[in-house]
Amino acid sequence: AETTRIAITPGDGIGPEVVGEAVRCLETLRAKHGLAMEWTRFPWPSHAWHEEHGDSMPEDALKQLQAYDAILLGALGDPGPMDDPDRYLLPDSISLAPLLDMRKGFDQWVCERPARLLPGARQYLADERAKDIDMLVIRENSEGEYVSQGGRLRKGTADEVATQMEVFTRKATDRIIRYGFEQARIRAGERVKEGRTRSFRTLDGRTCESQVCLVTKRNALRYWGDMYTEAFEEIGKEFPDVATHHELVDAACMKFVQSPWAFDVVVASNLQGDILTDLAAVLSGGMGVAPSCNLNPTDPTMPSMFEPTHGSAPDIAGQGLADPTAMLFTTARMLEWLGRKDPTLAAAGKELFEAVAADLAENAGSQRGTREIGAAICKRLTA
Amino acid sequence: AETTRIAITPGDGIGPEVVGEAVRCLETLRAKHGLAMEWTRFPWPSHAWHEEHGDSMPEDALKQLQAYDAILLGALGDPGPMDDPDRYLLPDSISLAPLLDMRKGFDQWVCERPARLLPGARQYLADERAKDIDMLVIRENSEGEYVSQGGRLRKGTADEVATQMEVFTRKATDRIIRYGFEQARIRAGERVKEGRTRSFRTLDGRTCESQVCLVTKRNALRYWGDMYTEAFEEIGKEFPDVATHHELVDAACMKFVQSPWAFDVVVASNLQGDILTDLAAVLSGGMGVAPSCNLNPTDPTMPSMFEPTHGSAPDIAGQGLADPTAMLFTTARMLEWLGRKDPTLAAAGKELFEAVAADLAENAGSQRGTREIGAAICKRLTA
Ligand SMILES: CC(C)[C@H](C(=O)O)[C@@H](O)C(=O)O
Numbered sequence A, B: 001a002e003t004t005r006i007a008i009t010p011g012d013g014i015g016p017e018v019v020g021e022a023v024r025c026l027e028t029l030r031a032k033h034g035l036a037m038e039w040t041r042f043p044w045p046s047h048a049w050h051e052e053h054g055d056s057m058p059e060d061a062l063k064q065l066q067a068y069d070a071i072l073l074g075a076l077g078d079p080g081p082m083d084d085p086d087r088y089l090l091p092d093s094i095s096l097a098p099l100l101d102m103r104k105g106f107d108q109w110v111c112e113r114p115a116r117l118l119p120g121a122r123q124y125l126a127d128e129r130a131k132d133i134d135m136l137v138i139r140e141n142s143e144g145e146y147v148s149q150g151g152r153l154r155k156g157t158a159d160e161v162a163t164q165m166e167v168f169t170r171k172a173t174d175r176i177i178r179y180g181f182e183q184a185r186i187r188a189g190e191r192v193k194e195g196r197t198r199s200f201r202t203l204d205g206r207t208c209e210s211q212v213c214l215v216t217k218r219n220a221l222r223y224w225g226d227m228y229t230e231a232f233e234e235i236g237k238e239f240p241d242v243a244t245h246h247e248l249v250d251a252a253c254m255k256f257v258q259s260p261w262a263f264d265v266v267v268a269s270n271l272q273g274d275i276l277t278d279l280a281a282v283l284s285g286g287m288g289v290a291p292s293c294n295l296n297p298t299d300p301t302m303p304s305m306f307e308p309t310h311g312s313a314p315d316i317a318g319q320g321l322a323d324p325t326a327m328l329f330t331t332a333r334m335l336e337w338l339g340r341k342d343p344t345l346a347a348a349g350k351e352l353f354e355a356v357a358a359d360l361a362e363n364a365g366s367q368r369g370t371r372e373i374g375a376a377i378c379k380r381l382t383a
């Protein structure tokens, strides 16, 4: 196979540390299986770039990154040096911009965040059935509430009016909903292969192996709520084997807490998906284990981007304390994704996932440092 | 005191049943204390009105209701008769309209939803500290994401574009944030009186008795996010005794699950508040106990509206199965609110709250019907 090329952007705070362990695992896997894969590191700490250029990435960053098959991102967000008030508190809107820039620039229109409560992960819910949580939250990642249109009229005065426009297109709606149904079908197929089954009721009383739950707030945000609903009903007809369900976002959040194990695939808008994925992450163990994938499944010239859901945790940065687990699950997911072109990478991704999951299960609650966890997982990979 | 007049709108589904118990309790309290209070019932089931007039309330509904000091609402939402496909599935946008119409028509700009995990309420979280949950979520209730501006261009085609405008004014932002700080102060005062204390850290290292946490998504929804942030910082200066904190909505949802006991007062926009209040409700026992208050604290000619957070539960309507607990907590809150004009009502509200809480604590997990629960609470009130 052609060599797969990965761009690594370690970012800020604990980013470089957890990325370090990801690279160790990638090296171990490459050596073990002779994988045709290489990577390049782009050390673009937000603060440094911002001080030089007012931006948190080099001007041609996207152009540089586009040459790669995938981007592995550590973490973004740098409040700056606390002891220098002039430079302290670099606003999130600057240091997090690369995330939104990459999503937009590479049209990564799917944000996929699987949530399973793996053995060893922290369980926040009292109900034992939380162990059965196994959902995939799919967030529309290209438009909606995140279009950044709007402004501030009479800014700073008592008469100020701030507007923010939400823009939804039927095209982006259709593709994300269809993607959700396809994933539901794939997940059902995998479950059947593994001898696990689930069962969901359709509105007309049939039983299906999988379900897509659409989340909107159509009783208050009517325009796109109705469009989403219509698209969902239409596309759902192409997938008679997948049960459908519709929840309002407030009720969905409530049901995530009450019975998260009842969900399979969940499709939501950009902002509502942002909220639901964080909630799904905490219900399945918290930020310490949650991967996040920003995918462009349609255009092979555009790299997809993989990041742990956690932030840059500046308070513990540089101390070797950060848990690389989420980063390594993310790396595994990236390899599986790259496996669409090179199946040896998919196998390596699965292997990494299993190693990280086994490490998590065996070391629940242990106090280990970044390198120690990475080393334990590499050891598992070579054993 | 002048007679206080309450408009009761039982609504749909289980609404009339739970309202029936509220009326029993009101009668009991009136008889016991000779309260100067009367009420009128407005039986406006959504479906009936919709079939006659295309609307779910009479045309002059708001005018009729405005003559009252408060509105006690049962529940709204009526899917219609399941056996008649032509009439089935009255859309939420119609049957829930009265809620939004009242909030707007009476400028009920505060939506207040207290969340405490009372003894006997269902605990969804594993951590025992959940027992200490005691927060007040304050939702901006007059504008923002709920202005209903927008539309659908090329509706129903592959090229459709749906827009939804969010509009925020500094005036409404200031008043809701100031209201939040005032409530924080009041809550701190009440705690001190009751000998309970809490302690919150300010950014400059001082310790306060209370805290306001502002929730926004300013890193993505920048325009109003920045305006909210500026207003919060400015108004916060008037309340040096109240600690301040800012969370992004996704992180806030996560922290609600991880450590809800750490929050005191939370202020959020209309939609984000909708989501956070549902989440707060489930963390403090679920819909079965959650009250909701839509308040106009500034214009005495406008009635405030009180509703349980739960829906109309058409599946169990008419069977005497609905739990009236949330409705009765709501009624207690209404009496406390009306106590601003007539202190005997505030005392009755407190009495009702204590009776409902005691009933909940003693009957955790019991299977009782609507009337049985109402009767037990009335008995407590007369004992
Ligand atoms: C950093 C922020 C802009 C981002 C988002 O809202 O998408 C983050 O919360 C996420 O979920 O990836």
Ligand SMILES: CC(C)[C@H](C(=O)O)[C@@H](O)C(=O)O
Pocket: A219, A220, A250, B096, B099, B100, B274
């Ligand atoms: C019914 C709906 C329009 C309403 C809202 O979103 O405000 C409800 O969810 C609530 O929280 O009172």
